[in-house]
Amino acid sequence: MLNVPNKQEAEKMKNNIICTSNGIIGTKFPEEFNLKNISKKSIIVIDNASYDTRNYNKRQENIEQFYKYNSKKVDLITIDKSNIEKILNYDICYVMGGSLSAL
Secondary structure, three states: OOOOOOHHHHHHOOOOOOOOOOOOOOOOOOHHHHHHHOOOOEEEEEOHHHOOOHHHHHHHHHHHHHHHOOOOEEEEEOOOOOOHHHHHHOOEEEEOOOOHHHO
16 A cells, blocks of 8 residues: 655655655646656666566666656666765666565
């Protein structure tokens, strides 16, 4: 079940962390939530946790979903020690579901 913040809760958010229990694909966020928290933001999609799962094949679909929410920029990354700092250059960090042991 997806818990989407109401308008007052969304306005209080200082950091852009989006938690879903069923992923971003097909999720319908309220328009005010999109405008405040996703629209015009730069997003990095981390795919490490999705290796060896069917989620790995959904990488492009996740990127397209964020663009449907009018994101400014969406990049895909497989993080490791050499590039972990790159996530600091984005407004939102979205980790695709799967096994976190790869992280």
